[in-house]
Amino acid sequence: MFTIVFYAVAVAGLIASLIADRSKTRRALEKAWKAFLGILPEFVVVIVITGIILSFLDPQTISRLLGDESGWMGVLGAAVVGSVTLMPGFVAFPLAALILEQGAGLVQIAAFVSTLMMVGVITFPVERRVFGTRIALVRNSLAFVFALGVAGVLGVVLGSVW
Amino acid sequence: MKSVQPSAAPSPARRFVGPAIALVILTGVWLFAPDRAEDAVRTIGLSLRELVLVIPPVFVLLGLLDIWISRERLMRHLGAGTGIRGTTIAFVMGSVAAGPLYAAFPVATVLMKKGCSFFNVMVFIGAWSTTKIPMFLFEYSALGPTFALTRLAANVPAILLMSFILSRVVKADELAELVAE
Numbered sequence: 001m002f003t004i005v006f007y008a009v010a011v012a013g014l015i016a017s018l019i020a021d022r023s024k025t026r027r028a029l030e031k032a033w034k035a036f037l038g039i040l041p042e043f044v045v046v047i048v049i050t051g052i053i054l055s056f057l058d059p060q061t062i063s064r065l066l067g068d069e070s071g072w073m074g075v076l077g078a079a080v081v082g083s084v085t086l087m088p089g090f091v092a093f094p095l096a097a098l099i100l101e102q103g104a105g106l107v108q109i110a111a112f113v114s115t116l117m118m119v120g121v122i123t124f125p126v127e128r129r130v131f132g133t134r135i136a137l138v139r140n141s142l143a144f145v146f147a148l149g150v151a152g153v154l155g156v157v158l159g160s161v162w
Numbered sequence: 163m164k165s166v167q168p169s170a171a172p173s174p175a176r177r178f179v180g181p182a183i184a185l186v187i188l189t190g191v192w193l194f195a196p197d198r199a200e201d202a203v204r205t206i207g208l209s210l211r212e213l214v215l216v217i218p219p220v221f222v223l224l225g226l227l228d229i230w231i232s233r234e235r236l237m238r239h240l241g242a243g244t245g246i247r248g249t250t251i252a253f254v255m256g257s258v259a260a261g262p263l264y265a266a267f268p269v270a271t272v273l274m275k276k277g278c279s280f281f282n283v284m285v286f287i288g289a290w291s292t293t294k295i296p297m298f299l300f301e302y303s304a305l306g307p308t309f310a311l312t313r314l315a316a317n318v319p320a321i322l323l324m325s326f327i328l329s330r331v332v333k334a335d336e337l338a339e340l341v342a343e
Contacts, residue, residue, distance in 0.1 A: 002296040003216055006260040010219030013226050024229050032225030035268045036217070041177045046264055047209040048184035048202075052191055055201035088212060088262060089297040093304035100305070109305070110313065117292045123264040125180060130267040132340060138331050139284070139324075143291075146320045153316040158308060 042126040049122050050086045057085060063099035066108040078108040079148055082115030083140075086122050107155040114147035216261045220269065228272050237277035244279070249322075252282040256289025266290040274341050281329035288321030 017025040066078045087095070096109050119140050120127060127136040192199035240248045259266065270283050278286075293314060302310040 002299075003219075003260050006216075006219045010222040014222060017226055017230065025226075028225035028229040029222070030225070031228045032221040035224055035272075036221045039264075039268050041181050043213065043264060045180040045184045047206055047213065048181070048188055050209060051202035051204075051206035052188060052198075054205050055191070055198040086262070089294070089300040093297075093300040097304040106309070110309070113301070113305075114292070114313070114317075117263070117297070118288070120263055123262075123267075126264045126267050130271050130340070132336060135328065135332055135336065135340075139287075139328055142324050142327060146324055150313060150316040150320055154309065154312050157312045 039126060039129070042129060045125055046086065046122050053085055053122070054087065057081065059095060059098055059102070062095075062112075063102035063104045066099060066104035066112060074105060074108045075111045075148070075151060078104075078112040079115045079119075079144060079151070082112040082117075082147070083119040083144060084121045085116060086120065087116070092116055106158050107151050110154040111148060111151035114150045115144060118143035118147050212262070217265055220259070220261045220265045224269050224272055227269075228276075231276065233276050236273070240273065240276075240278040240282045242279040242281075244282070248279065248282050249285050252278070252285040253289045253293070253321075256286040256291075257293045257295055259290050259294060260296060263287075263291045274337075279329070280332050280337060281325050284325035284328045285321060288325060292317045292321065 014025065017028060062081060065081060066074055092113065096113055100106070100109055121140070124136060124140070127139070130136075131139065188199060188202060191202060238244070239251055244251075256266070259269075266287055270287055273283050273286065274280070298310060298314060301313070
């Protein structure tokens with residue numbers, strides 16, 4: 001449903017642009033297409049590798065790794081799993097709820113969800129093209145540490161003991 | 163560590179190297195674990211569907227931004243020295259977006275070229291990755307209010323602090339190279 005809103009905004013912008021200046025609109029679309037083609041190979045890599053990794057990480061495997069008893073190693077493991085996977089929110093959160101039900105710990109889930117969003121090992125080729133290798137590396141490392149921090153905060157707030 | 167070789171587009175032939183390697187790996191998986199490969203192909207299909215469905219508006223808006231918003235104008239709102247207001251704009255821009263994080267990177271390129279401060283670019287990326295509104299709604303309904311709200315409350319300062327550190331870490335010549343091309 002949110003996608004529809006986003007489409008509406010893009011279409012509205014496009015129409016406004018067309019009314020204001022047709023040739024500029026044409027150039028905007030050419031830029032959009034060029035930017036898309038430019039990054040497409042990296043997108044394809046991201047998508048194929050994600051598919052392969054997820055085929056080895058089914059919910060049972062993940063919840064075994066992230067069990068409530070798994071302790072801080074489990075939190076670290078969860079952070080690593082979250083870093084190397086990539087999935088849209090509408091897949092990730094129901095999955096998180098499912099593995100929580102199957103016995104994964106809350107702090108582990110928090111570490112998993114946070115790194116899933118902030119750390120992108122698979123998307124690294126895309127990020128590298130934009131920020132350069134060094135900054136992309138620093139950003140992802142920082143994000144990893146901060147995701148663990150956020151998980152820690154959650155552990156304290158939710159009073160979960162690991 | 164090698165020097166920065168960022169936005170320079172790879173030559174036409176090199177563009178296919180990455181996807182080719184990915185496909186070789188997929189074929190390898192298929193040879194040794196056919197059912198895993200089948201799973202993978204199913205996921206790849208879903209992701210491609212997402213790519214086709216969700217990505218077009220991102221790039222259309224990127225194109226419109228590139229053409230219609232002048233460098234001066236963008237700098238006035240998001241450039242260095244725009245303070246809390248600029249950072250708020252970057253935060254909101256990232257949060258109202260839709261689409262996977264990797265779609266945010268091309269937008270970041272345009273923002274950098276137009277003179278958005280590096281701090282604000284990082285805030286934008288951070289917001290896109292973690293405080294996106296649709297994501298938050300999914301999280302809220304799947305994992306409950308305490309979980310979602312605590313994470314949000316922890317993430318906002320985390321994003322700001324991370325962006326601050328990154329804006330300190332980035333070097334001037336590195337930035338110049340990123341914006342070049």
